[in-house]
Amino acid sequence: MEESLKSLSVDYLNLLINGQAFSDVTFSVEGRLVHAHRCVLAARSLFFRNLFCGAEPPSQNVPFLHHHQSQHSPLSLSGGSSPRSGASLATGGVIGVNSISYEVFLIVLQFLYSSQVSLVPQKHELRPGCSDRGCWHTHCTAAVDLALDTLAAARSFGVEQLMLLAQKQLVSIVENASIEDVMKVLIASRKQDMHQLWTACSHLVAKSGLPPEVLAKHLPIDVVAKIEEIRLKSSLARFSSFANHQALEVAGPSIELDDHHKIRRMRRALDSSDVELVKLMVMGEGLNLDDALALHYAVENCSREVVKALLELGAADVNCSAGPTGKTPLHIAAEMVCPDMVAVLLDHHADPSVRTVDGVTPLDILRSLTSEFLFKGAVPGLSHIEPNKLRLCLELVQSAALVMSREQAYSGGGGSHHHSDIYP
Numbered sequence: 001m002e003e004s005l006k007s008l009s010v011d012y013l014n015l016l017i018n019g020q021a022f023s024d025v026t027f028s029v030e031g032r033l034v035h036a037h038r039c040v041l042a043a044r045s046l047f048f049r050n051l052f053c054g055a056e057p058p059s060q061n062v063p064f065l066h067h068h069q070s071q072h073s074p075l076s077l078s079g080g081s082s083p084r085s086g087a088s089l090a091t092g093g094v095i096g097v098n099s100i101s102y103e104v105f106l107i108v109l110q111f112l113y114s115s116q117v118s119l120v121p122q123k124h125e126l127r128p129g130c131s132d133r134g135c136w137h138t139h140c141t142a143a144v145d146l147a148l149d150t151l152a153a154a155r156s157f158g159v160e161q162l163m164l165l166a167q168k169q170l171v172s173i174v175e176n177a178s179i180e181d182v183m184k185v186l187i188a189s190r191k192q193d194m195h196q197l198w199t200a201c202s203h204l205v206a207k208s209g210l211p212p213e214v215l216a217k218h219l220p221i222d223v224v225a226k227i228e229e230i231r232l233k234s235s236l237a238r239f240s241s242f243a244n245h246q247a248l249e250v251a252g253p254s255i256e257l258d259d260h261h262k263i264r265r266m267r268r269a270l271d272s273s274d275v276e277l278v279k280l281m282v283m284g285e286g287l288n289l290d291d292a293l294a295l296h297y298a299v300e301n302c303s304r305e306v307v308k309a310l311l312e313l314g315a316a317d318v319n320c321s322a323g324p325t326g327k328t329p330l331h332i333a334a335e336m337v338c339p340d341m342v343a344v345l346l347d348h349h350a351d352p353s354v355r356t357v358d359g360v361t362p363l364d365i366l367r368s369l370t371s372e373f374l375f376k377g378a379v380p381g382l383s384h385i386e387p388n389k390l391r392l393c394l395e396l397v398q399s400a401a402l403v404m405s406r407e408q409a410y411s412g413g414g415g416s417h418h419h420s421d422i423y424p
Contacts, residue, residue, distance in 0.1 A: 012040065013114040025052075029097040029105045036109060044112040044261030047157045059120045111154075111162045119147050121171045139176040147173060148188050153194055171200050179208045183218050185193070190223065206230040214371055231358070263292045264411040270302050275309040282315045289316035295329040296322055304340040311348040318350045326357040330397075334362040336368065339392040363401055366394045 008108065016036065024033035039153035060086050073224045097105055111117040121127055121137040129141035137143045148168045154162035170189075172198075182204050189197035205215070206227050215224045266287060269277040278294070281287040289295065295316050307329075310316060319328050330350040331343035340361075346352070352362050369390060 001290050009114040009116055013110065013116075015040070016109060017112045026094045027097050028094045029100065030102040032102055033094065034102075034105065034109065041109075041112060045157050047254065058148055066348070073125065094247055100153050101149065103146070104153050107150050108153050108159065109166075111159060112178055115124075115161070117162070117165070119166060139173045141181055142176070143173055144170070144177055144181040144185060149184065151188070151192065151194075167194050167197050170197055174201055174204060179205065180218075182208075183215075184225070187219065191218065202227060202230055207359035209364050210368055211370065231405050234274070240283070262287050263340055266294060267297055267301075268291055270298050270306055270310070273303070274305050275306060275313070278310065279313055280316075283314065285313055289313075290320045290322075293320075293322050295320065296327070296332055299329045299332045299341050299345070300336065307341060307346075308344050311344070318345060318348050319354055321354065324357070325360075326355075328354050328362070330354070330362045331356060331360075331365060334365040334393060334397065336392055337366075337386075337390050339389050342396050343392050346396060346400045350400075351404070352397045353404065363394075366390065366397055370394060 019035045023037060025036050025038045025041070027034040027036065038048070042052050043049075099267060100108075107117050107119070121142050123136045125137070127136075127142035127349050129136065129145055130137060130143075135142075147166050151163060151166035151170065154166055170185055177185075182201050185197065186201035186205060188194075189201055202223075205219075212228060216228060219227070262281060266281055266289075269275070269281070278287075278289075282289060284394050289310070292350055294310060295307070295318065298310050311318060319330075321328055327351065330342065330345050330352065331354075333345055355361050355393045
């Protein structure tokens with residue numbers, strides 16, 4: 001049975017490919033003629049059935065009315081005719097297709113004829129939205145646009161199975177797409193009432209770490225409010241200053257009073273640049289620098305030399321995640337926009353790809369700050385940030401991330417990494 005269905009599918013698809021053979025309806029799309037068969041289209045789509053039988057298309061397909069009813073109609077009859085019934089369509093004329101690309105229209109027809117279609121653009125092909133000659137178009141802007149256009153066309157023509165296929169394709173794409181494309185899909189899913197797609201995209205945007213004031217430039221206010229609600233429900237904290245008392249609270253419940261005294265002594269030693277005393281505390285008193293958040297404290301409050309000396313002790317994990325958001329010392333240095341701190345941490349193998357609880361990397365932080373400068377010329381509450389320092393920090397972290405990705409690729413142990421390019 002399965003083989004018979006595949007054979008039937010191929011036979012019908014060949015009918016479409018052979019063009020004018022037995023064709024009784026012709027469409028004009030972007031100046032190119034497409035020959036089809038009314039009986040096939042009418043059997044597979046209620047829209048075409050109503051069109052060819054003389055009834056008006058369903059109300060939900062209002063954008064696809066004839067040209068004499070809507071100046072924005074994707075379907076019209078060329079040659080000066082003004083069709084008012086299925087009979088007039090049957091007697092001649094070419095149906096003009098507006099607002100739909102030739103590629104997308106063929107995808108719809110291929111699905112109607114065979115129930116099989118690929119929504120992935122041809123690999124290594126230059127396409128609008130993607131100029132990379134080597135791109136496989138699996139999650140780039142070109143792949144997103146094709147799936148979105150197909151989804152819109154399938155919805156307007158009432159081809160539910162193709163709608164579900166396009167939605168499934170988009171859910172897969174957005175997992176690795178840029179945040180700009182995710183927001184584009186989010187808006188489309190909201191307009192077309194695609195709940196699965198909306199859920200996937202809204203959670204990805206919530207995890208992106210972009211502050212509400214940046215999101216508001218790209219999304220409606222009520223959507224931004226929904227994103228913030230998701231963050232609140234998931235206990236996802238946005239960028240916040242790493243205050244000293246917060247660090248103590250994180251370490252607090254399981255630490256005895258003596259340990260609190262050790263932490264205070266350690267911080268006083270760091271404040272006075274006495275790293276040797278810290279070393280003695282580690283060796284003689286069993287002080288755990290990671291539990292005491294020594295590196296986090298030093299990055300935020302001490303000089304580059306102190307941080308470097310602390311790292312050279314070899315007793316602290318440069319990628320230690322701490323606090324309610326799971327920030328590393330590199331996250332703190334990125335928030336401070338301090339090139340010296342960023343450089344010394346990277347020199348000691350800080351990982352620029354480590355994510356916080358809400359999925360934010362140090363690179364994400366710097367790109368978000370950069371976008372604020374591009375939009376506003378300054379960052380609210382951080383007016384002291386110098387653009388040159390921000391640019392230098394961004395270059396340092398980008399270079400480190402690129403080197404790490406290359407090393408992983410060469411070693412064959414790259415694994416899967418989520419796309420972290422969240423802003424130009």
